[in-house]
Amino acid sequence: MSKEIKIALVEDDENLRFLVAERLESEGYKVLEAGNGEDAEQMIIAEQPDIVLLDWMLPGKQGSDVCSSIREKGFDKLVIMMTAKAQDVDKIEAYNFGVSDYITKPFNMDVLIAMIDNKIKFSLNSDKAESYRFSGMEHHPNTHLLIKDGRKVELTILENRILLYFLKNKNKVINREELMMEVWGYNADVNTRTLDMHIVRLRKKIEDNPDSPQFLQTVRGIGYKFSHE
Structure with missing residues (x-):
């Protein structure tokens, strides 16, 4: 790596923190560590790491509060939340703390x-926080924001992943399986109906007329295509 990438690792389980830190360092990352929310917050604001790996359950201040708080203080880099169980993911989906x-x-x-390498490849290639423009709209994937006609529209994590994948693959027909793998990951236990539901919700946020979409088009029998000049 050309420049040293700093990762803030916030985890109260010392064993896990040690294992993750050791692995990250062996991959060439510089690791900053904190075991509770208050310390984490001060460290992140002072050190401005490139990525924060943040545990959801922390003593004292919860991970979600830490995330909201650093976002309010202007931290706009990547925050990846580590959660113990799937139902926490629903909470993250439902409320936007800026994860x-x-x-x-x-x-x-x-x-x-792999997840961190992938994120870094995309977000640090551009000097400023990553953003994508299309047709008068602007997408800021790190903070899940879509600016449409000057208004801020919040995206859920999954909508954010879907839109980002389309923006990186403009005008390419993407089949549903590929998209599901990208959005839900390796052991995805989701059906295509769930995917289609997220697409419908995303269309409501980006399209002027969601029933006849201009950008997010359905390709019958295959999947979708994000059409944009």
């Missing part, structure tokens, strides 16, 4: 590293 993405425990270290 960029999440991974559920117990996670495989290789999956975590």
